[in-house]
Amino acid sequence: MAPSQTSLTHWGAFTATVRAGDIASVRPWAGDADPSPALANLPGSVRHRSRITTPAVRRGWLDDGPGPTTRRGADEFVAVTWDELVSLLGDELRRVAHDHGNEAIYGGSYGWSSAGRLHHAQSQVHRFLNCIGGYTYSRHSYSLGATGVIMPRVVGTHDDLFKRSTQWDVIVENTDLLVCFGGLALKNTAVNDGGTTAHPARHALNRFRDRGGRIVSFSPLRDDVEGPCDWYAPVPGTDVAIMLALAHVLATEDLADRRFLATYCTGYDRFERYLLGLDDGTPKSPQWAASLCGLTAEELTALARRMAAGRTLVTVSWSLQRTRHGEQAPWMAMTLAAMLGQIGLPGGGFGHGYGSMNEAGLAPIRCALPRLPQGINPVSTFIPVAAVSDMLLHPGEPFDYNGLRLTYPDIRLVYWAGGNPFHHHQNLPRLRRALCRPDTVVVHDPYWTAMAKHADIVVPSTTFAERDDLSGSRNDPLLMAMPRLTEPYAQARDDYDTFTALARHLGVEDVFTEGRTSWQWLRHIYEKWMATLDFEVPTFDEFWAAGQVRLPTDDGLTLLADFRADPAAHRLATPSGKIEIFSAEIDGFGYDDCRGHPRWFEPTEWLGGRRAADYPLHLVANQPANRLHSQLDGGAASQSSKVAGREPIRMNPHDAHERGVTAGDVVRVYNDRGACLAGVVLDDGVRRRVVQLSTGAWFDPADPADLDSMCVHGNPNVLTDDVGTSSLAHGCTGAHVLVQVEKYTAEPPAVRAHQPPVLAPR
Numbered sequence: 001m002a003p004s005q006t007s008l009t010h011w012g013a014f015t016a017t018v019r020a021g022d023i024a025s026v027r028p029w030a031g032d033a034d035p036s037p038a039l040a041n042l043p044g045s046v047r048h049r050s051r052i053t054t055p056a057v058r059r060g061w062l063d064d065g066p067g068p069t070t071r072r073g074a075d076e077f078v079a080v081t082w083d084e085l086v087s088l089l090g091d092e093l094r095r096v097a098h099d100h101g102n103e104a105i106y107g108g109s110y111g112w113s114s115a116g117r118l119h120h121a122q123s124q125v126h127r128f129l130n131c132i133g134g135y136t137y138s139r140h141s142y143s144l145g146a147t148g149v150i151m152p153r154v155v156g157t158h159d160d161l162f163k164r165s166t167q168w169d170v171i172v173e174n175t176d177l178l179v180c181f182g183g184l185a186l187k188n189t190a191v192n193d194g195g196t197t198a199h200p201a202r203h204a205l206n207r208f209r210d211r212g213g214r215i216v217s218f219s220p221l222r223d224d225v226e227g228p229c230d231w232y233a234p235v236p237g238t239d240v241a242i243m244l245a246l247a248h249v250l251a252t253e254d255l256a257d258r259r260f261l262a263t264y265c266t267g268y269d270r271f272e273r274y275l276l277g278l279d280d281g282t283p284k285s286p287q288w289a290a291s292l293c294g295l296t297a298e299e300l301t302a303l304a305r306r307m308a309a310g311r312t313l314v315t316v317s318w319s320l321q322r323t324r325h326g327e328q329a330p331w332m333a334m335t336l337a338a339m340l341g342q343i344g345l346p347g348g349g350f351g352h353g354y355g356s357m358n359e360a361g362l363a364p365i366r367c368a369l370p371r372l373p374q375g376i377n378p379v380s381t382f383i384p385v386a387a388v389s390d391m392l393l394h395p396g397e398p399f400d401y402n403g404l405r406l407t408y409p410d411i412r413l414v415y416w417a418g419g420n421p422f423h424h425h426q427n428l429p430r431l432r433r434a435l436c437r438p439d440t441v442v443v444h445d446p447y448w449t450a451m452a453k454h455a456d457i458v459v460p461s462t463t464f465a466e467r468d469d470l471s472g473s474r475n476d477p478l479l480m481a482m483p484r485l486t487e488p489y490a491q492a493r494d495d496y497d498t499f500t501a502l503a504r505h506l507g508v509e510d511v512f513t514e515g516r517t518s519w520q521w522l523r524h525i526y527e528k529w530m531a532t533l534d535f536e537v538p539t540f541d542e543f544w545a546a547g548q549v550r551l552p553t554d555d556g557l558t559l560l561a562d563f564r565a566d567p568a569a570h571r572l573a574t575p576s577g578k579i580e581i582f583s584a585e586i587d588g589f590g591y592d593d594c595r596g597h598p599r600w601f602e603p604t605e606w607l608g609g610r611r612a613a614d615y616p617l618h619l620v621a622n623q624p625a626n627r628l629h630s631q632l633d634g635g636a637a638s639q640s641s642k643v644a645g646r647e648p649i650r651m652n653p654h655d656a657h658e659r660g661v662t663a664g665d666v667v668r669v670y671n672d673r674g675a676c677l678a679g680v681v682l683d684d685g686v687r688r689r690v691v692q693l694s695t696g697a698w699f700d701p702a703d704p705a706d707l708d709s710m711c712v713h714g715n716p717n718v719l720t721d722d723v724g725t726s727s728l729a730h731g732c733t734g735a736h737v738l739v740q741v742e743k744y745t746a747e748p749p750a751v752r753a754h755q756p757p758v759l760a761p762r
């Protein structure tokens, strides 16, 4: 095994030195001008104390058999052999499928797992479950739950908004004004699904400024834009009101491009009646918006005029749609951009996800990616992904989704590989109750996350560093070899090998493996992919020896340029073939929380509402700068940001002072759903009455047997509301929540999040 090897994570490529079965150090990939600080989480990650060393079964499940229980998360575990694990789990899958049907297996298994096309955990688990008769699946993502449903109805696509976004070079050369709702957080551009080998955003913004470009940022956090910008910090959650006010100025000052609206859009007239208040008596004027958002009418009016005076790109971060009524922000921003009439012109129009993910602004590769075929799922039952607790708590009950009336299935077995619901889901006390309901919970993970601790059957997975794989990302020109860096730790196995053993136990080994080892699969998916290409790439052996292959990209793209150039030849995949400012279909669904055109809905969690009397601080639960989600929270980069051992909460000094709190204090953050401890950082770049606590600290209940226990480590999802964006999309709404903060005066309990649970020998 070579002591120094190149590989890749979702947050960047690197060369690692390997010592004593672990990553000893990493050096960023030479081609990466702006590597992620999260690379520093990798050294020591293979043999970290939070690794799962052995197959394990929860004591209560082993003694009493499957069934609903409140003991999940509180019981001890019993170490079992791999043979025992395979027969216990295989028999349980057979029992559930036989007695209740495959619909009773929830295999959505949402989560990012690791980069690597073959060992991608979700692909593996889906392929396996398809081989045994299928599973209830999930749709869309926590990232883009609202966008994924609304934008196909508005512009006929959501993927292409990111994959074929207006590229940085085009912005640098053409844009005068970037108006960014949710800022342009460079910390988030560290990451790309599937891996990323370059981080051009910071450099692009510098070049943009050098050319005279200006940035306007609407955000509760000043550092959502690094460097000079016009920073507006409105009341969080009022962006749609602000966009309406800007639109109102365009409409009433003859600044709207009516020719663009007539040619490329449908339904502007209906929307304009609402905008002008013709039916409800409330014009959505700057004065109206000012009373909601806390900015002045003059500021909004001046900005609207400025936007109409040059080449303007309106961008919306993904966070704006991860909140109740999250459909409205991207829809309204698209409408505002349409009124400016610059959609499809270089550097103008609409953008979604600059500063959310690295891919926005990057050139797409000119081919699909190699992939592990997942087979066909014979079960058609699904849920919108963020409805997982609703599903488990309400079997047999109907719910609305995107014009459909669906029914929650009766789930008996929950199967998770490659995700961490205790990271991603809202209202963790409610999730814990939901996880009491099924007969059996199965988790594959390399680490003892809170989800693994809540499982009945725990399967130790390898990390990407312990197996051979290849990368691939739709907006990254390099496909990289990801050679095994070291031996599998303790008894960890590749998910592929676990599923192969289970498939053998269940009599479908040939169907699952098609007779291939994982190394043979790697070659196979590369060669199958190669055969589909209309350009030359090296053979698999050449690729593996070289360590990478560079793929051709589509350069110089402007979003929707084709449509603008020829709207008949490039009809959008919407009912009208145009941008739907008014959607007759959505209107026809009759939902009271998402109507026929974008509009202002009063948020549920915001400083302007009644709830703020009890919980007067607006908590922004954004993405962590020093890690990806909950991954490698025990690593050096993540640990270096902790305060008093807890996740840092940033507060405005005034708000801290009012509470007798100072930097370095441990505070209790709470509302009526739950509470957590966090360590205080003071920052006047945080808007007053806003606090920021990123996601990703591993959930750590003070008393694991108490379903309502406080988290002593600082996971904001003990506080967030588990409610969908609307009846249309039912997307995740974890971005915002109202809280109160108080100094924690007792001795703070020790953080045990990264300790394994009690593990008894068989």
Ligand SMILES: Nc1nc2c(c(=O)[nH]1)N[C@H]1C(S)=C(S)[C@@H](COP(=O)(O)OP(=O)(O)OC[C@H]3O[C@@H](n4cnc5c(=O)[nH]c(N)nc54)[C@H](O)[C@@H]3O)O[C@H]1N2
Residues within 6 Å of the ligand: 110, 111, 112, 113, 114, 119, 121, 142, 143, 144, 322, 417, 418, 419, 420, 421, 423, 424, 425, 444, 445, 446, 447, 449, 461, 462, 463, 464, 495, 621, 622, 623, 628, 629, 630, 631, 695, 716, 717, 720, 732, 734, 735
């Ligand atoms: N409050 C709030 N909540 C949020 C958000 C928010 O903004 N606010 N953001 C949401 C968003 S956008 C997202 S995408 C989600 C992210 O939620 P997740 O994707 O669930 O979070 P991760 O921490 O990436 O979880 C991945 C898990 O996979 C494991 N893993 C890694 N490699 C392997 C492997 O090879 N095999 C197996 N079996 N496991 C592996 C890791 O150890 C880790 O436990 O969180 C969501 N939650």
Ligand SMILES: Nc1nc2c(c(=O)[nH]1)N[C@H]1C(S)=C(S)[C@@H](COP(=O)(O)OP(=O)(O)OC[C@H]3O[C@@H](n4cnc5c(=O)[nH]c(N)nc54)[C@H](O)[C@@H]3O)O[C@H]1N2
Residues within 6 Å of the ligand: 142, 143, 144, 181, 182, 183, 185, 187, 188, 189, 190, 191, 218, 219, 220, 221, 224, 236, 237, 238, 239, 317, 318, 319, 320, 322, 355, 356, 357, 620, 621, 622, 623, 624, 625, 626, 627, 628, 629, 735
């Ligand atoms: N370093 C790092 N990067 C990541 C990730 C990570 O875990 N770590 N996760 C990746 C994933 S899976 C995803 S989906 C993306 C998510 O990308 P986003 O959802 O865009 O990311 P966030 O950090 O939640 O939000 C960006 C900023 O929006 C601001 N904001 C929040 N709510 C509002 C609002 O109502 N109005 C306004 N104007 N601003 C608001 C916040 O100040 C926040 O810092 O990030 C990706 N990038």
Ligand SMILES: [Mo]
Residues within 6 Å of the ligand: 142, 143, 144
């Ligand atoms: Mo995400």
